[in-house]
Amino acid sequence: DTEVTQTPKHLVMGMTNKKSLKCEQHMGHRAMYWYKQKAKKPPELMFVYSYEKLSINESVPSRFSPECPNSSLLNLHLHALQPEDSALYLCASSQDYTTGGNTIYFGEGSWLTVV
Amino acid sequence: QQQVKQSPQSLIVQKGGISIINCAYENTAFDYFPWYQQFPGKGPALLIAIRPDVSEKKEGRFTISFNKSAKQFSLHIMDSQPGDSATYFCAASTDGGSQGNLIFGKGTKLSVKP
Numbered sequence: 001d002t003e004v005t006q007t008p009k010h011l012v013m014g015m016t017n018k019k020s021l022k023c024e025q026h027m028g029h030r031a032m033y034w035y036k037q038k039a040k041k042p043p044e045l046m047f048v049y050s051y052e053k054l055s056i057n058e059s060v061p062s063r064f065s066p067e068c069p070n071s072s073l074l075n076l077h078l079h080a081l082q083p084e085d086s087a088l089y090l091c092a093s094s095q096d097y098t099t100g101g102n103t104i105y106f107g108e109g110s111w112l113t114v115v
Numbered sequence: 116q117q118q119v120k121q122s123p124q125s126l127i128v129q130k131g132g133i134s135i136i137n138c139a140y141e142n143t144a145f146d147y148f149p150w151y152q153q154f155p156g157k158g159p160a161l162l163i164a165i166r167p168d169v170s171e172k173k174e175g176r177f178t179i180s181f182n183k184s185a186k187q188f189s190l191h192i193m194d195s196q197p198g199d200s201a202t203y204f205c206a207a208s209t210d211g212g213s214q215g216n217l218i219f220g221k222g223t224k225l226s227v228k229p
Contacts (some may be wrong), residue, residue: 002159006158033216040222041221041222042204042221042222043159043184043204043217043219044221045216045217048216056216058216081173088158090158090159092158103149103161103164104149104161104217105161106151106158106160107158108157108158109157109158111156
């Protein structure tokens with residue numbers, strides 16, 4: 001079983017709603033990631049947090065807002081999303097973003113549907 | 116520009132057979148090559164990984180073969196089972212922290228027929 005826990009597993013939201021996806025890991029990892037995966041496609045990196053600081057933002061629209069309250073938690077705040085944002089959102093973590101052999105462990109994802 | 120090319124897109128294998136999935140990369144700075152297995156409705160799970168200083172790594176029925184000069188690596192699943200039916204992604208990343216993210220191939224959907 002994955003040690004990266006994501007909630008909720010499923011979320012349906014309207015285009016005017018504000019919602020959040022949550023992720024938690026207790027492996028002592030200091031790097032956490034958000035990926036987006038569309039059907040039949042590979043995961044695409046959105047954000048990387050290293051030691052609770054945002055290290056990479058892959059040109060993600062501002063309607064997605066990440067937050068890392070502490071080393072174990074990662075949130076993704078959603079606002080004014082579009083139907084094309086419907087996807088599986090994957091949280092992941094790794095021991096240390098700055099060292100090699102960066103094994104990345106994924107959670108089971110949150111299925112988001114924007115209506 | 117896709118940096119990791121994966122083939123085939125889909126694969127059907129009989130139970131007990133060998134499944135082979137191939138990947139090729141362009142960036143010689145890549146030095147960590149994991150394979151992920153993803154079942155429908157689940158997140159990707161790390162299956163096996165290799166570094167370029169090793170030509171082959173075996174874990175149970177799963178083997179990675181790595182050819183550094185050809186910039187190719189492959190996953191072999193021996194004695195394939197219906198429970199192996201899933202989508203498999205190869206990936207690559209670079210050391211040193213300059214790119215901590217994974218570059219994924221497009222995936223291979225494997226179906227193992229009983």
